[in-house]
Amino acid sequence: MSGIIGKKIGMTSVFGPDGRNIACTVLETGPCVVTQIKNVDTDGYNAIQLGFGEKKEKRTSGAAKGHFAKAGTTPKHKTVEFRDFRVDFEGGVTLGREIKVEEVFVEGDFVDAIGTSKGKGFQGVVKRHGFGGVGGQTHGQHNRQRHPGSIGACSFPSRVFKGMRMAGRTGGDRVKMVNLRVIKLMPEHNLVLVSGSVPGAKNSYVVLEK
Structure with missing residues (x-):
């Protein structure tokens, strides 16, 4: 090579x-x-x-x-x-x-x-993974524009799976x-x-x- x-x-x-x-x-x-x-x-x-x-x-x-x-x-x-x-x-x-x-x-x-x-550096899901955010500012969504939304189930499996696309260090x-x-x-x-x-x-x- x-x-x-x-x-x-x-x-x-x-x-x-x-x-x-x-x-x-x-x-x-x-x-x-x-x-x-x-x-x-x-x-x-x-x-x-x-x-x-x-x-x-x-x-x-x-x-x-x-x-x-x-x-x-x-x-x-x-x-x-x-x-x-x-x-x-x-x-x-x-x-x-x-x-x-x-x-x-x-x-x-x-x-x-x-x-x-x-x-x-540390970035959110919109910049890191291209998420669209939870939605607009209607129906009471006044502070959720760039949030990931739901990340796991309730009583089962009661945990977040490994590898979930979430906020974290980006680049480098x-x-x-x-x-x-x-x-x-x-x-x-x-x-x-x-x-x-x-x-x-x-x-x-x-x-x-x-």
Whole structure:
């Protein structure tokens, strides 16, 4: 599985070859640095670890400093492991090598984007689950517009079933958007445009998998 780490810049739109306006997310992808190489003999599987984003040394632990120094690179803010990445490069991956987006993707590829959704805090059922509320302000319903309504039975089973859709913490979850098309590559700026939306806020880290 090939992939690369990126940072969400924002959204824009471009015109496709058929003249349609396509909403796109702009991602700054790399260049990423190979910070670790795993193989079957020592680790039981083939994988590489990529690092992206500069991190201050004073905010890096001693163990992490040694880990990045072994690869001959500066501390990175985000590291992600990709299984069987080396198969695509036929063993051409070495410690400290920079991986650029044009080496992994081409225009027209379908990719999966993984990120952390925006945190909304504690929310009610209308925002969290799309409930319509109990009803209007008629028949004495003066303070029930955004309430969940009845959530359980009476004497039997005398409890609320697990998994009931109720109010609670919303967002801040790991979300994976699949089958996003690579609309345009801009290698000179390390940018890639993918169709549709990508989870996360601006400047948040995103993992693209092929």
